[in-house]
Amino acid sequence: MMKYCAFLLVAILQFSLDANVLQAQVPARRPARVMPAEQRADRLTTEGLALMRRGRTTLAQAKFQQALRLDPQNVRAHLAYADLLLKENKSLAAYDHFTKAMKFSPAGAKDRDRAAQVIARLRSQHPEWFSRVQPRPVDAGKSAQRQTHEPLPGGQTPAVPPRPNGIKPTLAVLPFAAPGSDSTLGVSFSEMVATAMINRAAYRIVERRQIEHVFQEQALGQTGALEAETAVAVGKILGVQTVAVGNLSQLEAGYETDARVLNVESGEALLASHAQAASSAQFREAAESLAADLSAKVGNVQNSLQPDSAAVAPAHH
Incomplete structure (x- = not known):
C-alpha cells in the first residue's frame, strides 16, 4: 500500500511538471487587434x-x-x-x-x-425642392441695415429690433446632428429647442409630427446631419419660410451646440447662435439659451424674408 501511494504521488508530480512545461511552450495569446x-x-x-x-x-x-x-x-x-x-x-x-x-x-x-x-x-x-429665389439686392439706403445681419465672430448674430406688428415667421426646427451613433440625442435636443421657441412666441413653430412625417416619407435623418440644401428642401415640403438646423458636439468639458436659421426661399443663413452644456443634464438650459437668442433676433428674419414669402404651415401659435 505504501509503495502504491508513493508511486501515485510521483505520477502526480510528474504530470504537474509536464503541464507546466507545456504551458511555458505555448505562446501568450495576443490581444485582438481592433480594426479602425x-x-x-x-x-x-x-x-x-x-x-x-x-x-x-x-x-x-x-x-x-x-x-x-x-x-x-x-x-x-x-x-x-x-x-x-x-x-x-x-x-x-x-x-x-x-x-x-x-x-x-x-x-x-x-x-x-x-x-x-x-x-x-x-x-x-x-425644381420644387431646389429652385432658389435670389436674395434681394441691397440699395445704398439699406446697406447699413443689411450689414447688421452678418454673423459676429464666434457664430453669434447681432439682433435687429422686430418690426412693429410684424408677421411671425414660420419655422421648422429640424433634428440636430448628434455626436456618435446616438441620433436620438439630437432629436431630443431639437424638441427642447422647439418647445422653448413656442413658449417665447416669436415664430410660428411647425408641429413635430409634421417634420417626422416628412423625414419618414423621404427616408431622411438616419445617418447624421442634413446638408443645407436638403434642409431647405424639407422646408419647402413643409411649406415654411425658415428652418432651424444645428448640431451637438461632445467635448472634454461637455457639449457645444450651434444653430442656424435658413431662409427656405433663398437658402441663405439668416441667424447663427451658440450654446454650451456641461453635461446632458443641462441640455434644457442650453436649448433655452438658443431659443432666447433666436427669438430676440426675429427682427433679422423679418427684414430678410421676401415680402411675398407668406407660406403658412399648420403651426403652434
Missing part, C-alpha cells in the same frame, strides 16, 4: 453592396447606415446608400448622400464626377 473605423465602414459597405445585389435592400440599408455612423465621410458608403435610395424613389435622401459624397471626394475623382451628374439630374427633376 474606416476599415470597418468599408467592410460594412462591401457587405451592404452584396446584399443589395441579392435584393435584400432592408439589410443592405442597415449596413450602409452602420458604416456611415462609423465613418461619416466614407464616400463609398454615401454613394452606395444614395444608389439604394434612388432605386427606392427616395430622391431627396439620395440627393443628400450624393451631395456628401461629392463634398468628401477629392477634386477630379471619378466618384465626385458621378455624384455631380446625379445631383444635376435630381435638381432638374425636382
Whole structure:
C-alpha cells in the first residue's frame, strides 16, 4: 500500500511538471487587434453592396447606415446608400448622400464626377425642392441695415429690433446632428429647442409630427446631419419660410451646440447662435439659451424674408 501511494504521488508530480512545461511552450495569446473605423465602414459597405445585389435592400440599408455612423465621410458608403435610395424613389435622401459624397471626394475623382451628374439630374427633376429665389439686392439706403445681419465672430448674430406688428415667421426646427451613433440625442435636443421657441412666441413653430412625417416619407435623418440644401428642401415640403438646423458636439468639458436659421426661399443663413452644456443634464438650459437668442433676433428674419414669402404651415401659435 505504501509503495502504491508513493508511486501515485510521483505520477502526480510528474504530470504537474509536464503541464507546466507545456504551458511555458505555448505562446501568450495576443490581444485582438481592433480594426479602425474606416476599415470597418468599408467592410460594412462591401457587405451592404452584396446584399443589395441579392435584393435584400432592408439589410443592405442597415449596413450602409452602420458604416456611415462609423465613418461619416466614407464616400463609398454615401454613394452606395444614395444608389439604394434612388432605386427606392427616395430622391431627396439620395440627393443628400450624393451631395456628401461629392463634398468628401477629392477634386477630379471619378466618384465626385458621378455624384455631380446625379445631383444635376435630381435638381432638374425636382425644381420644387431646389429652385432658389435670389436674395434681394441691397440699395445704398439699406446697406447699413443689411450689414447688421452678418454673423459676429464666434457664430453669434447681432439682433435687429422686430418690426412693429410684424408677421411671425414660420419655422421648422429640424433634428440636430448628434455626436456618435446616438441620433436620438439630437432629436431630443431639437424638441427642447422647439418647445422653448413656442413658449417665447416669436415664430410660428411647425408641429413635430409634421417634420417626422416628412423625414419618414423621404427616408431622411438616419445617418447624421442634413446638408443645407436638403434642409431647405424639407422646408419647402413643409411649406415654411425658415428652418432651424444645428448640431451637438461632445467635448472634454461637455457639449457645444450651434444653430442656424435658413431662409427656405433663398437658402441663405439668416441667424447663427451658440450654446454650451456641461453635461446632458443641462441640455434644457442650453436649448433655452438658443431659443432666447433666436427669438430676440426675429427682427433679422423679418427684414430678410421676401415680402411675398407668406407660406403658412399648420403651426403652434
